[in-house]
Structures are given as structure tokens and as C-alpha cells.
Amino acid sequence: MVKVLYTLFLIYNILFISIEHSSAADLEAGEQIFTANCSACHAGGNNSIMPEKTLKGDVLENNQMNSITAITTQVRNGKNAMPAFGGRLNDDDIDNVANYVLEQSVKGW
Numbered sequence: 001m002v003k004v005l006y007t008l009f010l011i012y013n014i015l016f017i018s019i020e021h022s023s024a025a026d027l028e029a030g031e032q033i034f035t036a037n038c039s040a041c042h043a044g045g046n047n048s049i050m051p052e053k054t055l056k057g058d059v060l061e062n063n064q065m066n067s068i069t070a071i072t073t074q075v076r077n078g079k080n081a082m083p084a085f086g087g088r089l090n091d092d093d094i095d096n097v098a099n100y101v102l103e104q105s106v107k108g109w
Helices: 003-015 020-022 027-037 041-043 055-061 068-077 091-107
Strands: none
Touching: 020 068, 027 041, 041 068, 055 091
16 A cells, blocks of 8 residues: 555656656656766666665655756755766756656656
């Protein structure tokens, strides 16, 4: 029952809270950006540097990172061992990769 509620929560969050970002995002471009910039540490939604900080849906939720705003902020500014990509990626690229990550986290990578 908890998994069902969690899944419904994630779907609601993506569809209704982040709808303005999701509708404008280019998920294909997000995947390409992820592959080129993120997959060295985050292949398959994992984290090779801090294994407990994956990009899996439940971990993102537990760390309050399950929103476009939270993900774009971390990608842009970096945090802990993760470098900032704000100087390397433009705002559209960051938005696209954030939407890709959030969508993949719901799909289970």
C-alpha cells in the first residue's frame, strides 16, 4: 500500500506541480546532456561517488530532491562532491536534464 501511495505521489508531483517545466522540456535532449555530463557518476541512476545518494525516486523524495526546482538548483550550483554545471550548461540544458532525471526516477531507471 505504501508503494502505491508513493507512486501516486510521484505521478501527481510530475503531472501537476511541475507541469510547466515538463511540457516545455526536451527529454531527448535531456538524455543526451545526461549521457555527456552526468553518466560518469550517475549511470543508471546510481551514484559512484556517494552510493547512498542515487537518483532513484525514493532517494530523491527522502532527500527532498524530487522536483524540477530542486534538481535544477543542484545541477546549476553543485553540492557536496557534485560540481556546478551552471557555467557549462545553459538554462534550457539544465531544465532538460532535470526533467529527464525526474522522469527516469519515476520510471525506475
